[in-house]
Amino acid sequence: MADLAAALRAAVPGLTVLDDADVMDSYRRDQAPGLPAGLPAAVAMPEDTAQVAAAVATAAEYGAPIVVRGAGSGLAGAANAVDGCLVLSTQRMNRILSVDPAERLATVQPGVINADLRRAVAEKGLFYPPDPGSYEMCTVGGNAATNAGGMCCVKYGVTGDYVRGLEAVLADGSVLRTGGRTVKGVAGYDLTSLLVGSEGTLAVITELSLALRPAPAPPRTIVAQFGSAAAAGAAVTAVLASGAEPSILEIIDATTLRAIEEWQPLGVEAGTAAMVIAQSDSSHEEDLRLIEAACAGASEVIVADDAAESEMLMQARRLAYPALERLGATLLDDVAVPLPKLVELIEGVEAIAKDRDMTVGLFGHAGDGNMHPTVVYPHGDADAERRAFQVFDEIVALALRLGGTVTGEHGVGLLKRSWLERELGEPARRTQRAIKAALDPHDLLNPGKAIA
Amino acid sequence: MADLAAALRAAVPGLTVLDDADVMDSYRRDQAPGLPAGLPAAVAMPEDTAQVAAAVATAAEYGAPIVVRGAGSGLAGAANAVDGCLVLSTQRMNRILSVDPAERLATVQPGVINADLRRAVAEKGLFYPPDPGSYEMCTVGGNAATNAGGMCCVKYGVTGDYVRGLEAVLADGSVLRTGGRTVKGVAGYDLTSLLVGSEGTLAVITELSLALRPAPAPPRTIVAQFGSAAAAGAAVTAVLASGAEPSILEIIDATTLRAIEEWQPLGVEAGTAAMVIAQSDSSHEEDLRLIEAACAGASEVIVADDAAESEMLMQARRLAYPALERLGATLLDDVAVPLPKLVELIEGVEAIAKDRDMTVGLFGHAGDGNMHPTVVYPHGDADAERRAFQVFDEIVALALRLGGTVTGEHGVGLLKRSWLERELGEPARRTQRAIKAALDPHDLLNPGKAIA
Numbered sequence: 001m002a003d004l005a006a007a008l009r010a011a012v013p014g015l016t017v018l019d020d021a022d023v024m025d026s027y028r029r030d031q032a033p034g035l036p037a038g039l040p041a042a043v044a045m046p047e048d049t050a051q052v053a054a055a056v057a058t059a060a061e062y063g064a065p066i067v068v069r070g071a072g073s074g075l076a077g078a079a080n081a082v083d084g085c086l087v088l089s090t091q092r093m094n095r096i097l098s099v100d101p102a103e104r105l106a107t108v109q110p111g112v113i114n115a116d117l118r119r120a121v122a123e124k125g126l127f128y129p130p131d132p133g134s135y136e137m138c139t140v141g142g143n144a145a146t147n148a149g150g151m152c153c154v155k156y157g158v159t160g161d162y163v164r165g166l167e168a169v170l171a172d173g174s175v176l177r178t179g180g181r182t183v184k185g186v187a188g189y190d191l192t193s194l195l196v197g198s199e200g201t202l203a204v205i206t207e208l209s210l211a212l213r214p215a216p217a218p219p220r221t222i223v224a225q226f227g228s229a230a231a232a233g234a235a236v237t238a239v240l241a242s243g244a245e246p247s248i249l250e251i252i253d254a255t256t257l258r259a260i261e262e263w264q265p266l267g268v269e270a271g272t273a274a275m276v277i278a279q280s281d282s283s284h285e286e287d288l289r290l291i292e293a294a295c296a297g298a299s300e301v302i303v304a305d306d307a308a309e310s311e312m313l314m315q316a317r318r319l320a321y322p323a324l325e326r327l328g329a330t331l332l333d334d335v336a337v338p339l340p341k342l343v344e345l346i347e348g349v350e351a352i353a354k355d356r357d358m359t360v361g362l363f364g365h366a367g368d369g370n371m372h373p374t375v376v377y378p379h380g381d382a383d384a385e386r387r388a389f390q391v392f393d394e395i396v397a398l399a400l401r402l403g404g405t406v407t408g409e410h411g412v413g414l415l416k417r418s419w420l421e422r423e424l425g426e427p428a429r430r431t432q433r434a435i436k437a438a439l440d441p442h443d444l445l446n447p448g449k450a451i452a
Numbered sequence: 453m454a455d456l457a458a459a460l461r462a463a464v465p466g467l468t469v470l471d472d473a474d475v476m477d478s479y480r481r482d483q484a485p486g487l488p489a490g491l492p493a494a495v496a497m498p499e500d501t502a503q504v505a506a507a508v509a510t511a512a513e514y515g516a517p518i519v520v521r522g523a524g525s526g527l528a529g530a531a532n533a534v535d536g537c538l539v540l541s542t543q544r545m546n547r548i549l550s551v552d553p554a555e556r557l558a559t560v561q562p563g564v565i566n567a568d569l570r571r572a573v574a575e576k577g578l579f580y581p582p583d584p585g586s587y588e589m590c591t592v593g594g595n596a597a598t599n600a601g602g603m604c605c606v607k608y609g610v611t612g613d614y615v616r617g618l619e620a621v622l623a624d625g626s627v628l629r630t631g632g633r634t635v636k637g638v639a640g641y642d643l644t645s646l647l648v649g650s651e652g653t654l655a656v657i658t659e660l661s662l663a664l665r666p667a668p669a670p671p672r673t674i675v676a677q678f679g680s681a682a683a684a685g686a687a688v689t690a691v692l693a694s695g696a697e698p699s700i701l702e703i704i705d706a707t708t709l710r711a712i713e714e715w716q717p718l719g720v721e722a723g724t725a726a727m728v729i730a731q732s733d734s735s736h737e738e739d740l741r742l743i744e745a746a747c748a749g750a751s752e753v754i755v756a757d758d759a760a761e762s763e764m765l766m767q768a769r770r771l772a773y774p775a776l777e778r779l780g781a782t783l784l785d786d787v788a789v790p791l792p793k794l795v796e797l798i799e800g801v802e803a804i805a806k807d808r809d810m811t812v813g814l815f816g817h818a819g820d821g822n823m824h825p826t827v828v829y830p831h832g833d834a835d836a837e838r839r840a841f842q843v844f845d846e847i848v849a850l851a852l853r854l855g856g857t858v859t860g861e862h863g864v865g866l867l868k869r870s871w872l873e874r875e876l877g878e879p880a881r882r883t884q885r886a887i888k889a890a891l892d893p894h895d896l897l898n899p900g901k902a903i904a
Contacts, residue, residue, distance in 0.1 A: 102689070102792040147638045158636060161613075176879040182788040183820040184610060185857040186599045186649050187864060187875050188903050189884045193645030197638050214695065237554070243666065243735065283695065284736050336634040340554040368635040405637040412639060423639050427628040431891060432641045438890035439883060451640050 004062050004086060005042035012054040016045040016092065027089065028081045030074035033329070034385070035414045038083035040067070045092045049167060049175060049206040052088065056204060057173030059086040065447050068200040070111065070142025073134040075332060076413025078146060078199040078449050088204060090141050096120050097207070104212040105164065105181060110141020110205045117210070126212040129156035132409075133321070141205050147197030149409030151317075154367030155247045155281075156213070158409065160196040167207035168195055171440040176203060183211075194435070199411055199450035202439045216281035219247055220288050221310035224298035225272040229253065229350070231297040232274035233343035236366045238294035239278060240339070244287040248279035249367030250317050253346060255353070256361035256374075257316075259323035266316050269300055274346070276366065277317050279310070320363040327359065327376045329385065331392045335399035336370040336408030348398045349373045358384075358391050370408035412450050420452035456514050456538060457494035464506040468497040468544065479541065480533045482526035485781070486837070487866045490535035492519070497544045500561075501619060501627060501658040504540065508656060509625030511538040517899050520652040522563065522594025525586040527784060528865025530598060530651040530901050540656060542593050548572050549659070556664040557616065557633060562593020562657045569662070578664040581608035584861075585773075593657050599649035601861030603769075606819030607699045607733075610861065612648040614663045620647055620655035623892040628655060635663075646887070651863055651902035654891045668733035671699055672740050673762035676750035677724040681705065681802070683749040684726035685795035688818045690746035691730060692791070696739040700731035701819030702769050705798060707805070708813035708826075709768075711775035718768055721752055726798070728818065729769050731762070772815040779811065779828045781837065783844045787851035788822040788860030800850045801825045810836075810843050822860035864902050872904035 005019035018024065019042045029037040041064055046052045059066050065085040072079055081087055090111035097107040101124050108117060114128075114135040121128050131150035132138055138148070143159045144166070150158075165179030178191035195203055226232040232251055239246055252260075252275045257268050268275065276295065280287040288303065295301050304310040324330055337345045346362060349371075353360035364371035373395050377384035396406050396419055406412075406419040421429045432451040436443070457471035470476065471494045481489040493516060498504045511518050517537040524531055533539055542563035549559040553576045560569060566580075566587040573580050583602035584590055590600070595611045596618070602610075617631030630643035647655055678684040684703055691698055704712075704727045709720050720727065728747060732739040740755065747753050756762040776782055789797045798814060801823075805812035816823035827843050829836035848858050848871055858864075858871040873881045884903040888895070 100792075103790050105790070147642075149636055153636060160642070170879060170883070174879045174882075176883060177877050178880060180857050180875075181790045181855050182822070182857050182860065183791070184601055184605060184788050184817075184822050184860040186859050186861060187857050187868065188872055188880065189654075189887060190599075190612070190645045190649055191880060191883060193642045194887075197642055202641075214693065241666065336636050338555045338557070338633045339635070340552075365636075370634070370636050403633050405632050405634050405639050407638050408634065408636040409638060416639065420640055423632075425629055427622060427626045428630060428640065428643060431622070431628060431643060434890040435641060435646075435887060438886040 011058045015051050018043040027087045030072045030079040032077040035077035037080040040081045040087045041084045043087040045089045047092045053169045053173045070139035071137045073138040075410045076415040078413035106210045127215045130159040146411040151248045154249045162211045165209035168203035168205045200446040201450045217283040219279040219281040221304040221313040222278045223313045224276045224295035224301045226274045228273045229346040235295045242290040242294045244290035246278045247281040250277045251366035253362040260319045324361040324374050329379045331375040333373045334410035337402040337404035339369045341402040352394045463510045470495040479539045482524045482531040484529040487529035489532040492533045492539045493536045495539040497541045499544045505621045505625045522591035523589045525590040527862045528867040530865035558662045579667045582611040598863040603700045606701045617661040619659035620657045652898040653902045669735040671731040671733040673756040673765040674730045675765045676728045676747035676753045678726045680725045681798040687747045694742040694746045696742035698730045699733040702729045703818035705814040712771045776813040776826050781831045783827040785825045786862035789854040789856035791821045793854040804846045
């Protein structure tokens with residue numbers, strides 16, 4: 001396969017192609033730990049659609065698998081290389097092609113960093129809501145390929161809700177356009193939604209038309225501490241039923257709060273079993289009061305007076321995962337359950353942790369029922385790692401028992417493949433494979449990911 | 453094919469099967485005029501998923517095409533029979549299986565009437581937004597199969613935005629489940645969105661999980677009259693930029709207003725070129741004032757004081773299409789353009805009508821850029837009908853030139869098939885055909901519809 005790089009250089013004028021072993025090593029995996037990653041034959045960094053199309057066509061001629069890669073911030077191994085593959089990095093396709101305030105539409109290349117787009121549209125009084133945790137580094141192409149979520153989803157939905165149209169290169173190198181520029185449209189099958197979340201297994205996204213919203217009011221934060229998970233869960237339910245539209249509605253459990261408090265004391269009260277963090281970016285002051293009233297069962301409620309204090313109160317949520325990482329190696333899970341099952345999920349995770357004598361911190365997007373239970377174990381302890389994966393699996397099984405999903409927003413990648421059939425059933429597995437075979441008959445695009 | 457009915461009766465216990473010629477005749481077509489409709493071999497009325505699965509398997513054995521039919525209220529011929537087909541009517545699958553206020557989720561059979569679902573969830577303080585014009589008769593299964601829109605879309609989105617999961621029977625009779633009960637979920641390809649809008653060509657929807665919202669405040673209506681389409685278009689833009697979230701934002705042109713006024717005088721001012729009708733169902737009183745302020749360029753603005761007056765002001769919009777139908781035969785179009793092109797579309801349609809000396813009334817969902825230009829011509833005048841179709845085509849071509857779509861919400865059916873490739877391009881056409889072939893290799897499910 002050494003000559004794939006040479007072939008790409010010859011066939012695609014101007015394409016940056018790397019095949020230095022050291023360089024390629026840094027393009028082998030995303031941020032998911034403990035998953036297999038192959039050795040690429042080459043890494044290419046196209047700058048435009050024509051280069052992507054030519055690179056895909058060349059790799060296809062060589063029978064080389066093609067693994068598209070944004071920032072590599074994924075958490076399920078979807079961007080992990082497979083042996084002999086072409087890694088197609090979108091990092092040089094980072095141009096914002098247009099931002100149209102009248103149409104509330106941005107047209108961008110896939111390698112644009114999420115935060116860069118947010119800033120660019122904010123300058124025009126607009127708002128691009130999707131906000132994955134990694135928004136300062138992740139790309140909008142990767143966000144679309146994984147249908148990434150974030151904290152804003154409770155009010156604004158997920159990435160896919162903002163993808164109005166796509167340009168993508170198919171496995172044979174032809175260029176597909178899906179969707180369009182209109183708000184509504186039902187011309188033919190919804191190929192846009194099919195590509196969104198398909199993790200690079202059906203086509204290579206080369207351009208995105210993204211819907212924008214008017215800029216919201218500056219957010220105000222509320223933090224409430226509860227003596228039990230049940231009381232916190234009741235508050236989450238009450239907030240959602242209050243008529244307020246929180247722009248953030250998160251929860252942090254006792255284990256995670258302790259990890260934060262030991263590192264950067266925020267003054268969490270003793271006996272706090274769970275913290276609910278909510279934001280409102282509504283221009284209607286009463287939304288904040290409705291959220292506060294819904295937290296009546298809290299031992300303490302703090303409402304930010306201004307933007308600075310709002311930011312400070314958000315700290316606890318931002319520190320959640322890094323605080324757990326300080327304690328050891330981590331396995332970050334991503335399950336979602338129907339909202340009425342949220343408390344059962346939290347209590348069930350606590351029971352599993354106790355049962356297996358493992359540390360599991362839990363935090364996440366309470367308003368969506370999407371939680372990130374995080375198993376913590378000592379670095380380099382193989383037995384503990386084995387038990388950690390066991391606990392991880394028990395949590396996924398619990399979510400399924402509660403009518404939930406094995407992945408709310410991180411995606412399937414390699415990490416959750418073995419769970420797919422159990423969640424979706426055989427006909428869905430077969431249907432997904434049939435679609436994959438129809439669009440990518442030689443299984444060249446990110447083989448072995450996303451579907452079972 | 454006469455024995456398809458007998459075979460169904462033998463193979464599917466309890467299934468109602470009709471093959472009386474008179475009965476079948478009334479199941480041959482939907483409400484789109486002038487499109488071909490074949491002669492079915494049988495009409496079946498299953499009551500549950502098992503009967504659908506068995507009927508599909510039996511038809512497949514016979515090589516008989518299967519055309520699913522809800523209320524037959526479609527406007528693009530998607531439910532028109534093809535020769536020798538089995539028409540699968542969902543009218544007896546009309547049970548609301550559950551409405552869960554905590555989960556904000558309804559589980560229903562596909563034959564449930566849209567308005568019945570709206571009323572059932574309203575009793576629990578909930579709201580099912582999708583509101584196609586035919587909501588008193590159309591079915592939620594048909595709504596999902598066509599991804600139907602309505603007036604509420606400007607605030608609440610289309611049917612597909614509320615379909616959280618589906619059960620559907622595949623072409624081989626197996627039962628597929630897609631999506632789930634969680635708010636977020638990214639396990640595998642988004643088969644839910646693929647089936648939504650596929651007009652019965654990929655699977656037969658047998659059950660839907662539909663997201664609900666809390667009931668909004670009682671709507672208040674504003675009606676504004678403008679001296680030019682440009683002034684009305686500017687008001688629409690201003691409303692959307694005002695920070696208000698109108699739950700309805702419609703427009704009616706001068707031709708349509710004249711037709712209404714001649715029939716049921718509403719007191720439209722002389723010289724009115726366009727009327728904008730907006731509603732707010734926000735609990736925030738200021739939304740109404742923002743909308744009113746955005747209509748500053750109007751010659752007259754009326755704001756309803758209460759629900760009864762709101763209803764009265766909505767009359768103009770409800771009378772739009774029936775008023776045009778009084779004038780003759782109608783060809784109802786359904787194009788959508790990017791919002792900044794709305795005025796160009798309205799003026800372009802007026803120019804086409806003048807040029808061709810034809811009556812074209814225009815009304816529709818201004819806030820989404822989705823318009824229903826309606827060509828009116830004398831009943832039974834073959835030459836006029838030919839010219840009407842010509843005008844219809846010129847309007848579709850205009851929408852495409854403006855960066856729009858050939859169908860915003862009515863679907864492709866038979867009516868817009870010839871336009872698909874022009875809008876989507878060859879790779880999209882090929883991709884859609886490949887998906888169809890993958891899921892329905894013998895082309896049994898609603899053949900000849902939805903895709904090109």
